[in-house]
Amino acid sequence: MNPSLEVGNVIITPENIFPLLAEKQMIAALAREIVLDDAIADIECTIEETAMAEQQFFMQMQLNPNDKEKLQTWLQKNYLTREQLQNRILRGMKIEKYKEKTWATELQPYYLKRKRQLDKVIYSLIRTKNPGQAQELYFRVIEGEKEFSELATQHSQGAEAETGGLIGPVELNVPHPEIAQRLMTSQPGQILPPCRIGDWIVILRLEKYIPAQLDQNMRRRLLDELFNTWLTETIQKQVKFNF
Known part of the structure; x- marks a missing residue:
């Protein structure tokens, strides 16, 4: 059977x-x-x-x-x-x-290979589809007329408007590759001029760069x-x- x-x-x-x-x-x-x-x-x-x-x-x-x-x-x-x-x-x-x-x-060589992607950033973002508006907002923020967070809340056309433009901390493989590249080559507090990324014109400011560490949690991951x-x-x- x-x-x-x-x-x-x-x-x-x-x-x-x-x-x-x-x-x-x-x-x-x-x-x-x-x-x-x-x-x-x-x-x-x-x-x-x-x-x-x-x-x-x-x-x-x-x-x-x-x-x-x-x-x-x-x-x-x-x-x-x-x-x-x-x-x-x-x-x-x-x-x-x-x-x-x-x-x-x-583990050590693999970590070094992946480290650049594992590093984290906190950054601020303003995005719009209007190039003229992007230039105007950029000059207003670098001249100190308005705070970055205030302009982001009022004018940014993404979900980041709800946080005053603030995003993160996120690993560098999370943002668009062009955004990640620009953040990696900037200094905290530096406001980057408007640039086109896909359909958007974005203004960026790196708030903090957080290097990855091979601690116990990272090792397990x-x-x-x-x-x-x-x-x-x-x-x-x-x-x-x-x-």
Whole structure:
């Protein structure tokens, strides 16, 4: 007798499982899990790491591991064996250890390569589609007739008008590339002459430049970037459809 799973009026069998996975767009997620299983197969956790992971898991799930009856009920409800549960508990920790093992030595050069995009800026912006108005506003602000924020509130034609033209802090890969380039080459407080960017004429003022730092949060982020790039490329290479 072939195994099957009945969910309402749907009976899932070995014959229809693949079309169902494809229809529900779950093949990529399954492939991801299989690739990760292979990657972390040789990763070991210490007794202390295992105990910590188990404690966090059971607290999160509000389960008492010493209550055998309730634990068994939970396992049956989630279609898991005790061994499968153990693998699930340690999976996240093993993935993190795999990231460290694989990319820790690449982190510094990758950070230096990405740093210019990771630096942040706070800047002020006035934009209009009228070149003549842009020139007038520029001269009014550099001559001190009006504050930049006041002119932005009154005349800027984007959402920045609600904040007095102030934007940020944002990473330098967020603004339009031409805006980012102009901000990178200016000094805080410098008001840049109007320039055309797409359909807009913009006036810019750099308020603050905030260099990126390779702290713990940045380190974790870059490790995730390297890991996700590897995972995407590996899935694309290894997943093959045979009809």
